[in-house]
Amino acid sequence: MSEQKPVIGNEKVVAKQNFFEWFVKKWKSDPLFSIGFVLILMIIIQTIALGFDFPSFEAWLTNWLNNWINILRNNAPIGIVALGMTFVIMTGGIDLAVGSTMVATGAFAMMLLDTGANGILGGLGITGVPAIIVTILLVILLGYLLGSAIGLSVAKGLIPPFIATLGAMLIFRSVTQHFMKDQNPSVPTDFLQIASFKIGNLMIMPIIYWAVIALILYYVSKRTVFGRQIIAVGSNEKAARLSGVNVDKVKFNVYALLGVLVAVASIMQVSRIGSMDVANAGRGMEMDAIAAVVVGGTSLMGGRGSILGTVYGMLIIAVMNNLLNLFDVPTFLREAFKGFIVIAAVFLQRKERVQ
Amino acid sequence: MKLEMKDIYKSFGSNDVLKGVSLTVQGGEILALLGENGAGKSTLMNILGGVIQMDSGSIFLDGKPVHFHTPAQSQEAGIAFIHQELNLINDLPIYENMFLGREPRNRFGRLDLERMIRETEESFKRIGVNLDPKTMVRDLDASYKQIVEITRAMMTNASIIIMDEPTTSLTDQEIERVFEMMKTLRDHNVGIIFISHKLNEVKMICDNYAVLRDGNLVAEGKVADVTQSDLARFMVGFDVRTEPLLRNKRLGEEVLRVEGLTDSERNTFRDVSFSVRAGEILGVTGLLGDGRSEVFETIFGERKATSGKVYISGSEVKISNTRQAIRHGIGYLPRNRKENGIVKDMSIIENASMVTMPFFSKRGIVNKKKHVEDFENHRTSLKIKMEKINDLITSLSGGNQQKVILAKWLSVNPKLLILDNPTQGVDVGAKEDIYDIILKLADENIAVIVLSSEAQEIIRVCDRALVMYHGEIQGEVEGSTMNEHDIMTLATGGVLAYE
Numbered sequence: 012m013s014e015q016k017p018v019i020g021n022e023k024v025v026a027k028q029n030f031f032e033w034f035v036k037k038w039k040s041d042p043l044f045s046i047g048f049v050l051i052l053m054i055i056i057q058t059i060a061l062g063f064d065f066p067s068f069e070a071w072l073t074n075w076l077n078n079w080i081n082i083l084r085n086n087a088p089i090g091i092v093a094l095g096m097t098f099v100i101m102t103g104g105i106d107l108a109v110g111s112t113m114v115a116t117g118a119f120a121m122m123l124l125d126t127g128a129n130g131i132l133g134g135l136g137i138t139g140v141p142a143i144i145v146t147i148l149l150v151i152l153l154g155y156l157l158g159s160a161i162g163l164s165v166a167k168g169l170i171p172p173f174i175a176t177l178g179a180m181l182i183f184r185s186v187t188q189h190f191m192k193d194q195n196p197s198v199p200t201d202f203l204q205i206a207s208f209k210i211g212n213l214m215i216m217p218i219i220y221w222a223v224i225a226l227i228l229y230y231v232s233k234r235t236v237f238g239r240q241i242i243a244v245g246s247n248e249k250a251a252r253l254s255g256v257n258v259d260k261v262k263f264n265v266y267a268l269l270g271v272l273v274a275v276a277s278i279m280q281v282s283r284i285g286s287m288d289v290a291n292a293g294r295g296m297e298m299d300a301i302a303a304v305v306v307g308g309t310s311l312m313g314g315r316g317s318i319l320g321t322v323y324g325m326l327i328i329a330v331m332n333n334l335l336n337l338f339d340v341p342t343f344l345r346e347a348f349k350g351f352i353v354i355a356a357v358f359l360q361r362k363e364r365v366q
Numbered sequence: 367m368k369l370e371m372k373d374i375y376k377s378f379g380s381n382d383v384l385k386g387v388s389l390t391v392q393g394g395e396i397l398a399l400l401g402e403n404g405a406g407k408s409t410l411m412n413i414l415g416g417v418i419q420m421d422s423g424s425i426f427l428d429g430k431p432v433h434f435h436t437p438a439q440s441q442e443a444g445i446a447f448i449h450q451e452l453n454l455i456n457d458l459p460i461y462e463n464m465f466l467g468r469e470p471r472n473r474f475g476r477l478d479l480e481r482m483i484r485e486t487e488e489s490f491k492r493i494g495v496n497l498d499p500k501t502m503v504r505d506l507d508a509s510y511k512q513i514v515e516i517t518r519a520m521m522t523n524a525s526i527i528i529m530d531e532p533t534t535s536l537t538d539q540e541i542e543r544v545f546e547m548m549k550t551l552r553d554h555n556v557g558i559i560f561i562s563h564k565l566n567e568v569k570m571i572c573d574n575y576a577v578l579r580d581g582n583l584v585a586e587g588k589v590a591d592v593t594q595s596d597l598a599r600f601m602v603g604f605d606v607r608t609e610p611l612l613r614n615k616r617l618g619e620e621v622l623r624v625e626g627l628t629d630s631e632r633n634t635f636r637d638v639s640f641s642v643r644a645g646e647i648l649g650v651t652g653l654l655g656d657g658r659s660e661v662f663e664t665i666f667g668e669r670k671a672t673s674g675k676v677y678i679s680g681s682e683v684k685i686s687n688t689r690q691a692i693r694h695g696i697g698y699l700p701r702n703r704k705e706n707g708i709v710k711d712m713s714i715i716e717n718a719s720m721v722t723m724p725f726f727s728k729r730g731i732v733n734k735k736k737h738v739e740d741f742e743n744h745r746t747s748l749k750i751k752m753e754k755i756n757d758l759i760t761s762l763s764g765g766n767q768q769k770v771i772l773a774k775w776l777s778v779n780p781k782l783l784i785l786d787n788p789t790q791g792v793d794v795g796a797k798e799d800i801y802d803i804i805l806k807l808a809d810e811n812i813a814v815i816v817l818s819s820e821a822q823e824i825i826r827v828c829d830r831a832l833v834m835y836h837g838e839i840q841g842e843v844e845g846s847t848m849n850e851h852d853i854m855t856l857a858t859g860g861v862l863a864y865e
Contacts, residue, residue: 235730236723243720246711253668253700253707254720254774255692314711 042308042360046323049356053330060337078333080215086329087217088113088276089296090322093303094228095269097321100304102245102265103313104165104172109273109300110293111183112157116277117287118187120150125196143202151274157183158270162263180297184289191289198285205282217279224272229318241265245313302349303328306356328352367393367428367444367525369414369557374423376409383409385581386423393525393555396548398568398589400561401578402601402793407561410578411528415447416440446519447528452511454503461486461499464518489521493550509540513547520551527551528559533567537653545571563793565594577601602794615829618644620680621782621813622696627661627674634660635837638674642813644781647804649828650817652857657837658817659701662784666698667691679781692721697775699768701787701817707771708759714770715741715755721774744773747806749799765796772803783807786817801827821853835859 038045061078065071092109099106123131123146132142157179164175208216232238240261243251252258281287307324309316331352335345369391376384384406391397401407412418414425416434425432427443434440440447454463461482462469472478486499495513503511512532519527529548533541548558548571560572568575569589576586577600585600623641630636635657642648650658663669665676667685676683678694685691691698700706709717719726719737726733726740741755748769752762759767768788775783785804789797804827808814818824824831830844833856841856843849852862 234732234734236727236732237730239716239720239723239732242711242716243709247705247709249706250700250709251720252688253666253698255689255724256720257687257689 038359043317043320043323045359046306046308046320046327046356049359050323050327050330053327053334057330057334057337060334080213080218082329082333083218083221084214086325087221088279089299089303090221090325091224091272091276091279092269092296093300093307093321093325094225094318095265095272096297096300097304097307097309097316097318098228098232098241098265099172099269100245100301100309100311101241101313101316102262103248104262104265105176105301105311106161106266106269107173107176107297108157108161108179108183109269110296111180111187112154112270112273113277113280113293113296114287114289115157115183115187116150116154116274117281117292118191118289119153120146120278120281121196121198121287122190122194123149124198124202125194126199127196129194129196138199140201142199143205146202147278150278151271154270154272154274154277155267156270158267158273159263161270162266165266166259166262187289196286198281203282203285206279207283217283220275220279224275225318225322232316232318237261237264242314242316246315299328302353306353308356308360324356327356367555367557368426369445369526370426371410371414372424372426374410374413374425375421376406376413376418377421383581384413384420387578387581387583389576389583391526391557391559393557394552395574396552396558396560396572398560398562398572398575399578400565400568400575400597400601402795405578405601406581407578408530411447411530411559411561414440414445415528417447441522441524444523444525445528446522446524446526448512448515448519448530448532450530450532452515454511454515456504457502459500459502460497460506460514463503463514464489464499464521466518485521486517489517493517493520493547493554495547507540509536509543512536512544516544516547516551520554520556524556526557526559528561530561531563532560533562533564537655541567565597568597569594579603598794616645616809616811618811620644621678622665622815623677623680624661624665625675625677627664627671627676629660629664629669630672632660633837635664635834638837638839640832640839642782642815644811644813645808646830647808647814647816647828649824649831650815650834651819651821651824651831651853652834652840653819655836656834656857658834659786660837661834662698662786662815662817665691666696666784692778695779695781697721697778697780697783699771699775699783699785699788701790703764703768703771703790708767710758710760712759713756714752714759714762717759718744718755718770718774722777725778740777741773744776748773748803763793763796765792765799768792768796768800769803772800780812782813782815784815784817787819788816789818789820789823821850821857824848824853825850833857 161175161179164170165172206217207214240256243256244258244261303325304321306327307320371389373386374384375386399407413420416437416439464486465482470478470481483499490497572589575589577584620641620643625639627638628636638661652658664671667687667690718741726736750766750769788800804814825848832839833841833853843852
């Protein structure tokens with residue numbers, strides 16, 4: 012553009028926007044605004060659906076809060092996985108193996124802690140709190156290793172992420188099932204405290220884990236070199252490499268980080284339920300996590316993405332499930348609503364087609 | 367056919383892009399539409415192509431008023447728009463591309479392949495093109511792709527063809543072929559609007575010219591009546607320098623020496639040896655496929671050589687990735703800015719801090735303040751025109767984007783800067799800015815290597831230039847004796863008489 016201002020009509024007219032125009036513009040330009048708005052709308056519907064038929068305001072508030080604590084606690088593990096998935100998708104990748112990684116790390120935790128004759132740590136004479144700490148560290152290490160294996164095959168082996176993680180998905184679960192086929196481990200009750208420890212009579216530990224991890228990853232995405240490089244790699248890998256970004260390392264790290272987060276989610280899951288069904292646990296989890304990321308406004312093509320958006324996306328899906336419960340929607344129809352909301356979210360956030 | 371555009375006015379928001387432009391094209395005429403980036407050429411042509419709507423003004427075809435609301439209406443009226451990025455499908459043969467979207471079917475509802483092939487052949491014959499319609503488009507070189515697209519336009523009975531910078535990715539020989547085609551079309555009474563930045567081509571092929579500047583038509587007339595520098599002056603509004611930018615050289619130590627660099631695996635270059643000293647501007651030029659970009663991608667660690675040695679400041683180095691190259695003090699501005707240079711999802715400041723980020727950060731945390739201060743320094747010295755540093759990089763013009771890409775290298779204090787096609791897609795004014803920057807960098811004792819296919823550019827900024835031909839250094843030209851003729855002789859595989 013030239014510096015010269017046009018001679019005619021150079022008065023800069025600041026058009027007065029009415030609220031509707033402002034809203035449409037904001038909606039189109041800021042994905043966080045649009046999904047935030049939808050979320051608030053859904054919370055209002057949910058509040059109405061919960062009803063106001065209570066003896067006192069306090070009773071209503073307690074009921075409302077309890078409902079929310081339930082929602083957040085139930086969705087915390089997938090919410091954590093979705094956060095890691097956001098980084099993977101921002102690099103232009105995908106991870107289909109999260110459910111299987113979850114099962115593998117969960118089974119590993121149970122084998123380590125088993126109070127029966129086959130318990131690995133018990134056999135070594137490690138019990139009590141030390142056993143729990145060792146277990147947490149080892150399980151996170153296993154998550155890191157499984158994530159690294161995927162990261163290596165994507166970054167160094169140049170295998171498309173979809174294929175690499177599809178393979179890993181089959182391998183991880185199958186091997187886990189093989190090793191667990193005659194096992195029936197039970198974990199010590201102390202371990203259950205990780206998820207069910209109560210603060211002031213509220214069971215909110217999983218929510219705290221989720222919130223803390225979300226905050227950390229939010230900071231990472233906004234303020235760190237790693238966060239910037241994720242966007243650069245996802246948006247233009249060649250340009251990133253030619254600017255001295257270690258593209259392989261960035262790709263490796265996002266998968267390894269996701270592996271660690273899945274391990275954390277897995278520990279939460281095992282400690283909440285006390286066991287893990289290796290045949291079925293985590294099935295479909297990858298799709299739920301991807302759905303949350305996509306609803307949150309991160310593009311599957313890579314590039315710009317948003318941790319906050321993923322939290323919103325997860326909450327939208329969670330509140331929707333809650334609404335389906337409240338409205339007594341038939342079980343088999345519920346998945347359809349989830350599918351609908353994913354498509355609708357992406358439809359609402361789509362960019363104008365550029366000529 | 368006669369096309370007239372009268373008093374076309376168009377604004378985007380408060381930005382007046384076209385301020386009453388009138389343009390006339392006759393059948394059998396090649397009209398050069400000239401102007402810097404942002405002068406309004408593409409807006410005008412998009413209005414003609416039905417892509418965007420004008421605010422006011424009128425368009426007449428043979429005296430009849432027309433108004434195009436969609437690209438389809440414009441095409442139906444006989445106007446074909448051939449974009450820079452061609453609209454061909456590589457995985458289909460030519461004849462299927464010719465009938466894309468209007469495939470003839472036989473009476474069983476199947477594609478009538480024979481008819482498609484026959485009609486394509488007839489069209490090729492009519493305009494004297496020797497191509498087998500069954501060839502896959504993938505196997506064609508860039509010029510034949512242009513020709514296929516032009517022929518397709520002809521088959522839809524286009525009588526006005528808009529060609530948007532058709533020669534940017536072509537070799538001289540291919541350009542020749544497209545020009546022959548354009549002349550044939552002219553003889554068939556087709557009107558062509560030729561958009562180009564290459565003024566020598568305009569002189570070669572065009573009958574008339576029209577120059578846009580800041581949304582106004584500032585000059586028009588017969589190409590035969592003006593010189594290239596006249597046209598350049600019309601475009602920028604002031605005299606454009608073309609003489610070599612001679613300067614007082616102060617050459618320092620040798621910064622880079624390359625010995626026998628060879629890539630025999632992909633056979634892109636062989637036995638490349640040269641050296642460059644601090645404060646020197648070395649040009650490297652040649653025709654398409656000469657391997658020069660590959661040589662320097664290799665030196666920067668983006669590719670691997672099979673043999674050869676690289677010395678930085680006298681000691682041998684092995685550079686196997688771009689980070690090592692940066693650590694050795696090499697900066698690199700890639701060709702094809704859109705694909706290799708900018709990260710389009712990122713803001714201006716984020717793009718500008720890509721290289722320095724690891725150096726400015728402590729424990730992996732981005733030092734935003736330092737990046738902003740640093741960028742503000744470069745912004746003034748590089749004359750970057752922009753609004754807010756947090757705007758997306760894509761909001762800038764090509765020249766300013768290029769300056770941002772350049773800025774990101776300056777703070778790591780490179781000893782050697784490799785600039786591959788630094789003025790690609792950059793308008794004349796910004797081109798001069800970039801030349802000034804290159805000279806200034808050399809004065810600051812940086813060794814600068816400029817890769818360019820434009821001999822004029824090499825002559826203008828470089829102290830010395832290597833000319834490559836088919837992956838080898840064919841010869842070297844130097845100082846005030848550099849001229850286009852010698853460079854072209856070497857670039858086409860010839861030898862200079864006095865060597």
